Amino acid sequence: MKKVIYALILPLVVVSGLVFANREIKNETSKKSTPRPLSAAEMKAARKRWEATPDGIMYKKWEASPEGKKVLAGAAKIRKHTSASTNMEAVVTSLSLPPGSRLGFGVMARINGEDYILSFGLENSNEFQQLHSLKVNDKIIVRSHSVSYAPKYSYPIVSGDYVERDSIIIYKRAPRKGGC
Structure with a gap:
C-alpha cells in the first residue's frame, strides 16, 4: 500500500514542479x-x-526660415483652441489641398486671418460625403484635437474632428475602436 501511495505522489510532485518552473520562466x-x-x-x-x-539639419534650417516661422506662428495661434478642442470659426478658401500633398481628403480654410490645411484623413467610402458639399467662402465651425506642421507644407495642418455649417453637423470623426 505504501508503494502505491508513493507511486501516485511522485508523479504529482514532478508535474507540479514542472508547472511552477514553467511559470517562472514566462x-x-x-x-x-x-x-x-x-x-x-x-x-x-x-x-x-x-x-x-x-x-535634422534641413528641419532646423526650415524652422529658422521666414516660411517656417510663419507656419510655426500660425500653429501657435490656434494651439489653445486645439488643446481644449473648442469651436473655431473658419472660412473655406479652397476645395483642394496644395499640389503634391499626401494628406488624404481635406480643404484649405482661413481661421483667425491665417490659412490652414484642414485635413480629415484618407478618403473612405461615405465618411466624407457631406464634406464634398462644401463650397468656397462657406463659413464653418471646426473642432480639432491637434495642429501639426511639416517643412513640405507652407501651412499648418489642422486635423478636423468636427465640422458644422449653418448649425448642422456635416462631419464628426468616429471615436477609435479598442482605444481609451
Whole structure:
C-alpha cells in the first residue's frame, strides 16, 4: 500500500514542479520584453543625435526660415483652441489641398486671418460625403484635437474632428475602436 501511495505522489510532485518552473520562466521573459521609458536626458541626447542628421539639419534650417516661422506662428495661434478642442470659426478658401500633398481628403480654410490645411484623413467610402458639399467662402465651425506642421507644407495642418455649417453637423470623426 505504501508503494502505491508513493507511486501516485511522485508523479504529482514532478508535474507540479514542472508547472511552477514553467511559470517562472514566462514571468522572467515578460519582464524583459517591456522597455522602460526614456528619461529626459536620454530624450535630449536622442534629439541632439537626430539634429545632427541631414534630415535634422534641413528641419532646423526650415524652422529658422521666414516660411517656417510663419507656419510655426500660425500653429501657435490656434494651439489653445486645439488643446481644449473648442469651436473655431473658419472660412473655406479652397476645395483642394496644395499640389503634391499626401494628406488624404481635406480643404484649405482661413481661421483667425491665417490659412490652414484642414485635413480629415484618407478618403473612405461615405465618411466624407457631406464634406464634398462644401463650397468656397462657406463659413464653418471646426473642432480639432491637434495642429501639426511639416517643412513640405507652407501651412499648418489642422486635423478636423468636427465640422458644422449653418448649425448642422456635416462631419464628426468616429471615436477609435479598442482605444481609451
